[in-house]
Amino acid sequence: xxxxxxxxxxxxxxxxxxxxxxxxxxxxxxxxxxxxxxxxxxxxxxxxxxxxxxxxxxxxxxxxxxxxxxxxxxxxxxxxxxxxxxxxxxxxxxxxxxxxxxxxxxxxxxxxxxxxxxxxxxxxxxxxxxxxxxxxxxxxxxxxxxxxxxxxxxxxxxxxxxxxxxxxxxxxxxxxxxxxxxxxx
Numbered sequence: 001x002x003x004x005x006x007x008x009x010x011x012x013x014x015x016x017x018x019x020x021x022x023x024x025x026x027x028x029x030x031x032x033x034x035x036x037x038x039x040x041x042x043x044x045x046x047x048x049x050x051x052x053x054x055x056x057x058x059x060x061x062x063x064x065x066x067x068x069x070x071x072x073x074x075x076x077x078x079x080x081x082x083x084x085x086x087x088x089x090x091x092x093x094x095x096x097x098x099x100x101x102x103x104x105x106x107x108x109x110x111x112x113x114x115x116x117x118x119x120x121x122x123x124x125x126x127x128x129x130x131x132x133x134x135x136x137x138x139x140x141x142x143x144x145x146x147x148x149x150x151x152x153x154x155x156x157x158x159x160x161x162x163x164x165x166x167x168x169x170x171x172x173x174x175x176x177x178x179x180x181x182x183x184x185x
Contacts, residue, residue, distance in 0.1 A: 017124035031135040088136030099144030
């Protein structure tokens with residue numbers, strides 16, 4: 001398979017994935033619960049009141065907090081969408097697509113371009129992977145971050161310094177979304 005055909009097919013797969021995910025959001029068909037409302041209030045404090053929190057949300061253990069980067073991640077989306085609650089959905093869609101591209105490129109290099117395209121297409125229609133980009137809940141970035149972490153750690157054997165540093169950074173970001181889930185990474 002030529003490189004040009006591969007890239008055209010990968011872009012087509014990703015475009016279909018984006019359309020499948022964005023179509024419901026355009027009709028405001030997405031989950032928005034008390035947790036997302038609490039996150040939105042914390043982001044409002046950052047964007048409108050210029051108050052910079054030093055810790056994230058409280059875990060199930062009293063006085064133990066996750067990192068604060070989840071709020072700053074959300075703040076980017078809220079800023080770009082002028083406070084729309086769909087911002088977090090767009091950010092998660094973007095994150096799942098980045099993980100898909102990353103996995104596709106590694107698979108293309110290590111296995112074959114056809115396997116890469118099959119995996120990319122499968123991820124776009126795999127319900128659990130689709131569903132994490134429809135609900136702006138802080139543990140859901142762990143799925144794409146986990147994929148990226150495993151790929152970076154797998155590459156660690158070839159380029160120890162750079163890949164380990166990147167994997168460590170991704171794991172550190174995971175502690176800012178969901179503390180308990182990040183332990184599994």
